[in-house]
Amino acid sequence: MGRAEEYLNQIPMWTKKKHSVEEVRAFLNALGAPDRDVPAVHVAGTNGKGSVCAFLTSVFRQAGYRTGTFTSPHLVDMRERFLINGAMADEAVFERAFETVRGIVREMEEKGFGHPTFFEFLFYMAVIIFREEKVDVMVIETGLGGRLDATNALEHPAASVITSISMDHTQYLGDTIEKIAWEKAGIIKAGVPVIFDASNPGVRTVIEGAAFRRGAARYPVNSPDFQVEGIRGGHLEVTVRLLRGDSLRLEIPFEALYQAQNAALAVRTLEVLRGPCRQGRAGVPGGERVCLPADRQENEIFRRITDRQIAEGIQTTAWPGRMEQIRPGLYLDGANNPGGIEAFLRTAGEIAASRREKAYLLFSALSDKDYGHMVRLLAEGFVWAGIGVLTLESARGLPGAQLAEEFKKWTACPVTVYQGTGEALPAMLEQAEGELLFCTGSLYLVGEIRKALERV
Incomplete structure (x- = not known):
């Protein structure tokens, strides 16, 4: 720096x-x-x-x-x-x-x-x-x-x-x-x-x-x-x-x-x-x-x-982190409010339906966002094969355990809490091997994943 x-x-x-x-x-x-x-x-x-x-x-x-x-x-x-x-x-x-x-x-x-x-x-x-x-x-x-x-x-x-x-x-x-x-x-x-x-x-x-x-x-x-x-x-x-x-x-x-x-x-x-x-x-x-x-x-x-x-x-436009397929089956989207999540879900649904593959979710959010509404939309708007949550490195990052409790209010899908992106990404990639993994909730998460991919 x-x-x-x-x-x-x-x-x-x-x-x-x-x-x-x-x-x-x-x-x-x-x-x-x-x-x-x-x-x-x-x-x-x-x-x-x-x-x-x-x-x-x-x-x-x-x-x-x-x-x-x-x-x-x-x-x-x-x-x-x-x-x-x-x-x-x-x-x-x-x-x-x-x-x-x-x-x-x-x-x-x-x-x-x-x-x-x-x-x-x-x-x-x-x-x-x-x-x-x-x-x-x-x-x-x-x-x-x-x-x-x-x-x-x-x-x-x-x-x-x-x-x-x-x-x-x-x-x-x-x-x-x-x-x-x-x-x-x-x-x-x-x-x-x-x-x-x-x-x-x-x-x-x-x-x-x-x-x-x-x-x-x-x-x-x-x-x-x-x-x-x-x-x-x-x-x-x-x-x-x-x-x-x-x-x-x-x-x-x-x-x-x-x-x-x-x-x-x-x-x-x-x-x-x-x-x-x-x-x-x-x-x-x-x-x-x-x-x-x-x-x-x-x-x-x-x-x-x-x-x-x-x-x-x-x-020829390039704009990372907006439903970006950064690797086969791995999508990054910076949706960070309810309106963005609704738009994300429409496209995720289209992609999953066209490929006929299971979809996994990795989610995190900042504490000053309407995370409760976003979680409910994600839980009720899609049938996930598995969900992972984590705490962002940002001082404003919401604890992953708190996000997990929010998800459990609205879905019976298994939710795994990870300590950070470094732990979450390889585990979720292994879990979703051959299927789809969508990562969303914050552009800060997108940035952390892009850095973590250099080590995975």
């Missing part, structure tokens, strides 16, 4: 208070406002935002744009949060960005500002890295929520994207789906188009209302906008309806059914960016969807994106 990473990991020990969006803006300005140098796509949501970022990154790269992508969390290496054309930032660039931000933090502290939180510090590093790497476009994922998130200091992104919204982080974002949607809709800005998952009527009402009030053109994406044709050779075959009236065939390199919606959101975003499409009344409830006016200077660079580049970019 380098000096920068050691320092960053210690930040939560002494800094917990978030800065306001206005204070984050002041930090960015002190850094020279590098976020104003290039257009950005700002992505929020409960589930799928990382996948949408990955799809967009791959298409931009395919179209010849140098792309900087900021996502979280990382699985193994902290530099995974800072991607240049889909690859981790160079270690030397990472260290230089850290030193730059650390220097400005000292200056801001002398002016009375508090030390940035872990996420804020990383966001500042991201825009510095992207400036040094001379990217053409940034893809920025929110950390938590949207309205009060550090990334919302982006003043005028090229587009705002809101993915699937479900119940998660209720202690911070609200105890209803509408309250959570309102927080996510906080990224919508005047004159900036918003592309969003409209599958939930309550969520759609909130987002469309926010877009209308802020004068933002809105582009809902719902089930009629795409069709899953089938799963073949570990890929989804999907048809997406385009704004101009025709359709685009996609081969998505994942088996997870939920990736069809995420890919459709990415395609719609790219359509809007490259505009124009057709005339209509933007920002008016019930009005036709339109693409951007031709005179938006910041979007001129996106005009040359073609349908072929979109299809090829989607097809």
